[in-house]
Amino acid sequence: MRHTAFAAVLALALAAGAPPVLAQSGGPVPASELARSVDIPFEAFTLDNGLRVVVHTDRKAPVVAVAAWYNVGSKDEPVGQTGFAHLFEHIGLFNPTENLPGGLMEPLRAIGATDWNGTTWFDRTNFFQTVPTSALDQALYMESDRMGHLLGALNQERLDNQRGVVQNEKRQGDNQPYGLVYYSQLEALFPPGHPYRHSTIGSMADLDAASLEDLRQWHRDNYGPNNAVLVLAGDIDAAAARRKVQQYFGHIPRGATNGPAQADIPTLAARIDQQMQDRVPNTRLYRTWIVPGLLADEAADLQVAASVLGGLASSRLDNELVRGEETATSVGTGYQPFHRIGMFTVTVDVKPGQDADAVSRRLDALIADYIANGPTEDEIARTVTSTLSGQIQALEPVGGFGGKAVVLAEGELYADDPGFYRKELADLGAVTPASVKGVMGRWLTRPVLATRVDPGEREPYVEAADSRPAPAPAEPLAFTPREPMPGVGPMKALDFPDVERARLSNGMEVIYARSTTVPVTRVAVEFDAGVAADPAAAPGTQRMMLDLLTEGTTSKTAVQIAEEEERLGANVAAFASIDRTTVGLTAVTPNLEPSLDLLADVVRNPAFRTADIERRRNQQLAAIAQEKSSPNGVGGRALPIVLYGPDHPYGRAWSGLGSTEAVQGLGRDDLTGFHQRWIRPDNAQLFIVSDRPLAELTPLLEARFGSWGPPAAAKGSKAFDAPIPAPRSRIVLIDRPQSPQSLILGGLVLPVTGQDDLVTLNAANEVIGAGFLSRINQDIRETRGWSYGLSGRVNPLERQTPYIVTAPVQSDRTGESIAVLIEQYRSFLSDRGVTAAERERTVNGNVRQLPGSFESSANVLNALRTNALYGRPDNYWETLAPRYEALTAGQMDAEARRVLGEARMVWVVVGDASVVRPQLEALGMEVEVREAR
Template identity: 85%
Template sequence: MRNAAFLAAAAVLLAAPSVVLAQASRPAPASELARGVDIPFEEFTLDNGLRVVVHTDRKAPVVAVAAWYNVGAKDEPEGQTGYAHLFEHIGLFNPTENLPGGLMEPLRAIGATDWNGTTWFDRTNFFQTVPTSALDQALYMESDRMGHLLGALNQERLDNQRGVVQNEKRQGDNQPYGLVYYAQLEALFPPGHPYRHSTVGSMADLDAASLEDLRQWHRDNYGPNNAVLVVAGDIDAATARQKVQQYFGHIPRGATNEPAQADIPTLPARIDQLMHDRVPNTRLYRTWVVPGLLAEESADLQVAASVLGGLASSRLDNALVRGDESATSVGTGYQAFHRIGMFSVTVDVKPEQDADAVSRKLDDLIADFVANGPTADEIARTVTSTLSGQIQALEPVGGFGGKAVVLAEGELYAGDPGFYRKELAAMGAVTPASVKSVMGRWLTRPVLATRVDPGDREPYAEAADTRPAPAPAAPLPVTPRTPMPGVGVMKALDFPAVERARLSNGIEVIYARSTTVPTTRVAVDFNAGVAADPADAPGTQRLMLDLLTEGTTGKTAVQIAEEEERLGADVAAFASVDRTTVGLTALSANLEPSLDLLAEVIRNPAFRAADIERRRNQQLASIAQEKSSPNGMGARALPVVLYGPEHPYGRAWSGLGATEAVQALDRDDLTGFHQRWIRPDNAQLFVVSDRPLAELTPLLEARFGAWAAPAVARGTKSFDAPIPAGRPRVVLIDRPQSPQSLIMGGIVLPVTGRDDLVTLNAANEVIGNGFLSRINQDIRETRGWSYGLNGRVNLLEHQTPYIVNAPVQSDRTGESIAVLIDQYRGFLSDRGVTPAERDRTVNGNVRQLPGSFETSAAVLNALRTNALYGRPDNYWETLAPRYEALTPAAMDASARQVLDSTNMVWVVVGDAAVVRPQLESLGLEVEVRAAQ
């Protein structure tokens, strides 16, 4: 990404010879890569119809448990939109008949990771990854959710989750372009079509949902015969069969459910749809309804989307972003649902460009691609990139995209957990002719062309101010079970051994081995970060970093992108507040040419004038987008409020910088920054790989060992600027037509990231961090005013802030701040940590450790944070006994010593006409600011 004071540095850079790297070897063929995609499984069905899939993976003492139900938004009749999603919330966050406190507390206490639930058009799922010794508890809880939920559902709990879901809807709707999807669905699908309404549903239908409606919805759809259960990880099929039968076998079959069928509609003629939003630029959309994931055409449509606008080297990128630069970003996607699919194109028009002309060119480009199809090379790059992504996604056993997800989707939709093999075979069979044929069949039909121009939004459909009194519903009988089993003996964390090497130029290599998947992750960290941005030119680093992958002295941006795709590699340059990183994720079979590319990007940036102008315009567009989004507006304001504009932390942590500064940057600024900061004497090299360090060190030495520091001085950061004294007040940033307000509270703590903060962070889990925190339970679960909020110690290398993030419905903004103030005041005085809260926090943190480093990405991040915060290599293995020694008194003392909520400043992004009177009633000073 990316002052004349650095002319000397620029001269040195230009005079330096280019690095000559080894000739890239040929990439591994796709057939070889596909062999890395393998998920052995066994399956069986209980007498009640529950289909069970088991996968054994012994890499870590954890097991993923995932229950998928064959019901989603497409199955909702008229007047009941949003019911599947609402019931997901009820199942996830409310008590069951035998767990009156709900599932969240025991899941946290057993150290579950990746626990959540989701709903989409075609399915509802619940999932968690737990320590092996807690598997019985997890299966008991999941079976109680399946077979023993209705007796615990009452009107109060329904109303709570209704409020939460409506705030989830507001939160999404409040984003730039947040109302487009609703309009697209209504235009693409005729009335009564199962895919015509969104998953979140309408405010009116959510308002109208009665307790009896939801009871019947559960009876109709959540029986074991409409579900798939996947158990994946540290378990074998025989053990899984015994345990699943024990916990699920007694649940009776439910109603026979036939998921809704749906045809693929065709528009009678092109529809041009114009909308408005408070956004900085016009956005163009093109959307078709196409076949879904079980169709023979699915692989061809996926490839077509990647080549047209999904790959970094895509046709639309080359024509509109890198070509005539009429757009700042493009994207194409193929969403494959059970019955249908959606093929969509999105283009962000560059400000001050003729949007009509860009729209016409977009149509011409799509028509040309449909008529002529992709090349064989484009298909090969797409297939390799896709395989690489799938290999990486299979590293965890559960979560949002691990092995359990692949198996569950295959069984639920295709009746085959191994359906992924057919998908891989179909991808391998794609040809230019087959893609052209499929596009000719489906993308020549009339298109929905949506355009969003800057302006006032169309009217927003809010929830009803009041709902009619609910009809009384008789309580349902509760079926008691034997008590939930306890947790067995936990295995201690065995963090991978950390090894070190040093290249001949002094760069330290910090390494750990992970052999689950054949990949290598490399991070070259530089002691820079957003804090290194010049105070008078914020955004310099972001532009410089973006340009690293836009061209080297030997390759153009397109050539870099194409090489990444051929290798199945990803080279990315990014920055945190304290560190700047150029990272590589590579298939180990293609590691050497991937390392060549990484080294060239780091060492040989070209900073060509045309690339600078293009990336500058994209960064300016990103700044404008950031200033239009509630999260961006708040995140730009809060650091300046907390640290002051002179402090290295007193700037937007996104690193996008200021419009005027980015407009003024020139090549000398960028080369100068690169020379001062991106250099071997300012670098550490972190590696996690399935290959041993002894094999990797010569490869790294060949590419980085001869890299010499330039003659110019290395950059330094000064943290001497005084931090403003905390002063309680409200800073209001007006964002009209916002159905939600974003509240961000902050204080600067008298600690740094290098201090010992284990006790403080444990105490903060009680009040601020996590679903079970007091502030989230109060404002989300009890009052239903938010989709979720948190307060966290945001670790930085130097003086660290505490930040509360709370999106709430607009009419509850003032009350929410009052609740937050009261909660923190009480916690830091007479309402400290209870023994139960201590036990839950300690048990959860200790028990989740063995499952926290299941992936190579997690291990790599642990290596990097250990280095940043000065921790020993065995830091993570020391935590369990430290947690176990904590007492409520020690946790209280740590929080009271460091947190001073009386001096918290509150940044609020919302509709001032609605929220300012609420804020003034708090008795705090209210300062109104424009977005910065």
Template identity: 80%
Template structure:
């Protein structure tokens, strides 16, 4: 029986939620949630073919500008793989004919947020959310990128971005299991199929890309008639029409581009492949090529993926992870592309288990599910979970998943900005029979079964060391256009008013209201964090937190997961360095029953023996995985190097701990930690909701107000352990077969998170913070040795570190450290902040304030950090005048006072055979150690 109620027209505007608060524990029906998903829009088309979609949302003085081009990796001919992505980099990071300094400088100076560009199989897009007063300038730049780019593209700029893209490829390839995707595509798709190659492309094709090749790529694909422009936010359609015509109307039509067609191939028979990687456990993959997002089966395949291995209560989780415990994790996903999709199951085999037996069991479980299909309840939980996630994703106007994205995808692929409505209707219409029919049609075909086993990696295809000199390209005629408009007066930030109340037992509640979407987000935080983990048993807190969400005294793991899914709620336990918390997000209509779950999780954990053993094994597997990845290895080493093993901050921020300690933990250790730290006299509640505090306070008091502290003493943290003297040196951790090295630099600063670091952070933006920082511009943009790097003041409540992170190609490791040392030395001496850099930083930080708190998640985070660092409630509203008064001299003085000579300790994770000679040449003390 189809869920007819769900198919009701979606008529309630996201910016004006009207959902009634649930008065009982019964979840609100999906039909009610469905009516909260609506994005009103208007559209028009210019004479040159540019399609424009406009959505008005006045919640903040910002506008999302998103330009989507109907070209992606599937449209690349043989020998030109990676061109779409390479050109995205050229368009994003290089000058245009009328913005010779590039778009990044003015975007930062205007205070743009959420700005980036992406490429995938089917599209290339550029996006930014800008202050309303900067919209003219943003549209000028976006139109210059579309119609006035080629005259500014030089061989040198092409070579630089080629190097950056090749390092982006190395960075992905360098991760555990990082080479699998290439093998999957090449096996699933026949030669010549548009989806057979990855978006990043091959090193050889990137090497061969010429300047004229890239010019022609732009001419063929980036005309206005092959694009969709979405404006979402503080704008109306009349204003949009006038401005878009002004800035884009003169651009002539481009070549007629018909995106590549692609059939859905079927393997002639099952294919089993085996790969090897330096990983701690075997991973199993099952992959099918299936229909794409425009097909009638798309919603049913999405539901099938969720029920099989996507939900927390999924079939595979219950059978392999919680059931026979032969796997430590499972995932199932359906990726819907324009012409087709991919349905994939992934299983991490538990170390010590028979991978062959797990593989056979996996095939049996999939076959049984395909034959039997999901239940009505499983579909209902999937629908509600999906709707809740969609509502929360649509809160921002732009970014990677906001309202502009939904409208652009619909227009680009389906010629309908409202296509999301059809997708939601199809989701609500799914039944056990329809899902079973879709699986029977598509998942009974031969599968690609891939296994990755621990071992030495297969050979890696590197870029050429000696590309031949490029053929000279003819110069292009550049016709200047009118000057770029200036940015108008900025509206000041109006941060939501902060309210407070106290529960019956003294727990403080800190609240702000956000009415953009009918969602409530909250965090119950405790003064603990990774810093509270026992020094003699690191990993205790992580295991305790994992078990909080594994079941309560009255709810099993599966019951807890299923109830969250029915409510559209998500409850997660987490720890930062200084705080431990349990967070919740839920559609506000289901707030009361969601609070019942949250209270039960925090106050009544069961710590069942079977759950403890399962989560212990998963944590041990997590430690092993961490020790196989560059970031995990470096992240485990650097805190100990900086703070020493006895300091509360001398622990990996992941909190996973060490194998021997986790193996020895028992239930008493976990209940003891819970009693010492997870208690009402150590708690605060932070909440952001569309519901007023007067409604929320009684609900909170009913669930937490009678919670009494245990008799055991409250936990304490000691920060008096001596920190090692800062001695510049290098610690090299050998990771063979790494095409890229991860460089981490660290220095403990003479400041805490409760000190005033506004000027310090502003100064750091010049040298290390963001795309325009000196170190990123030098090593990434000028030399092309990295995909991206940066340095930042990583605030802690107590002794705060400065951290540099720089993944670089292996053969440039030593040179990169030398460049970093020289850049910081010069910045802290003769080459301080320039007047231009000061203006960019000041204007950018002021301009971005109104757009920084567009989402309730950002507001919640601001409440939490204000409390952690002792800031006033109006802290963010005080920053603009402080920035305006800031001078370059003050920025220099503060950087020099705090950073001193920047005598970093360097931790390098890379292939010692390649890297060690480079590091020895630097003349710093060098220690080589194994990952631990």
């Protein structure tokens, strides 16, 4: 039976809204106490045209999240029209409307929108943006024009353009390792005609066949207000929201009545074993079942079942296959709930050299044993606490991909209840070992789809047609213009949290800011090291050392560390940027003290046990092999060495994984030596953002870090005196056969550092390279349709900073794309500098986005860390608005020309040499062909 008492406490806690109690250092607070923070008050109403509106008030920042969700996704597509929902999302997001002939992207950027995007999945299509409060009327005008005034602006040219972009999005996903598996899984799991049988991205053939009239009818059938939910969350109340929504959306007529496709939960007649090949370094095993979806009573049990089996860091499969038998390098289990059905999937990456058949049999045996015996009470408690911690953190922002607006919209769209999350949490709290075992017995004892992907040559790729039939003529649609779009009201200036400082008795500096939105504390113990500190003769040393910090301390094993994190709802992670090494903690504040105990133990007392070293070595070697199989990984390994040379601290793979040869040779002395040189109190700063005041936190930090003294070993230092190769325009082609897309990376080392003033340069670069509206993205993506998206960015480092262009393009346009990029930069840096309109859009966008840029404690923490890295004052972010407003187009041009010069970039291309080499040689540049290293 279920823990009904706990469910009642959970529901009561949600309603009470009482402040959480604080745990003593002895242990965590109950999950029911954490649940008190999961509360999203809302009001809801419906317009006469059927538009459902949900409003949540959150005054922490002068911003409002605007989210429009449509009850249509790929499951609603008829045969022959796969990919239409996603294609139309692109049209709605990137193309003009009847009253906004320039589209929505430019005004969204100009008003300082953050988190703006659109997505499509099996069950829904959504558009969202977070905007300054004073720009809400303009955002609602734009969103209502997208809903009710789009069709008259849609023409054949715009359809063809977005078709090309979507097909390149498909190529980009398909080009990844294991990128074709999902298609085969869906076809095997679902019978013909089932709504979930095809992928959301669709087929190349159906996208080729999409006509203008098809897309017009798709909008008429699915995009009416009566098929939508609009959520406003943030600096607004329900009364004001009702007036504004009625003003902007009330005139839109009801659309067609749309009943989302029904779908049963299919059961395979018998187990299916399917085998595939891909250009991957190791065998991957999958086990997949179709199970109930998000509205089912079993959803919480399935979620817990997946977490315990392979989702938690201490999961059953991790402990048996990765840490115990060491026959796998990674495992994962997930329950993905959709509206009508859910997918329960297990994945195992077989360790190179192991018998994949034996691992497959062992996996089946472990799953069968788990289904037969179920989880323990402790495993469930850890899962519930971890889930609640993640939910609390996710609810800090009002919008984006996972904030409060998303929770409310999903509840209303699928369950007709914005507060559906309360039922989900109550169900989670009611889970027991018996209930999980019962649900697994009902659903996971059915026949499974067992997929195996082995290293080898891929199947031939199904490309888009070389040419499509001439489109049928379509009559233009008449439309009635609306009133002009409203302007933007007075903006509130950014009020960045006050920065406070303290110093521990051992000299460690504490840099603090307060954030009280949710009861979460974030800590970063940061060391002046980073990938640049890796030994030149042994790249990958730091990565292995960092991974081993959470694999065991002198008093805890890896399993004990993971279980402690889960009981506390905390996460301790060790990671590195190029210039800094960080051990971070995210904790729910009620459990802060025991979470800090764990952080301090991980930082100060690593065990570096021989068995852990060997296990992590094998995992890192597998990660290197995986990196060498992916286009981004291959390019990311090559470009830094090409730019900086092999002797420079920045001239190594910025992932930090290092080389196979170096990692194979690392011993315990190498790892302990690195830790003693770099992970030490006299090389550290401590950053913290919390809802608790610094005066309460300082004693807690002192008790755990104040007595930490530096070791006898000399502190590490980085030497940046190695010469950097002179810029020379050339192409380095890395052959990756069977790639439907090429990854182009252009690079140039700039005569500036991250500690220089880069405000003017970044503003100028927004015009040519950074962001959706940049010239290179507009040209190659939006005009030509050759890419899903590309950018050119100043990548600030503490020392010599690089400029990097990233451009994934379809293979047959690789050479032309480089030619376009070269010409775009040449003209921008000579005769086609920043225009008045580009300057105004850039300045307005950067000024207006500031108040919404630090909505979450994670953003505030990152701001503190970057200020320290680049030597900025504490009030740096508050100084930016007047600086942007004073910029002129001439100043932006002058700075871009001074720093970028002639943009003599070296180009690294990862693609199929048999296809792209002739294109590159036709450019008249030196071409060097390499294998992936």
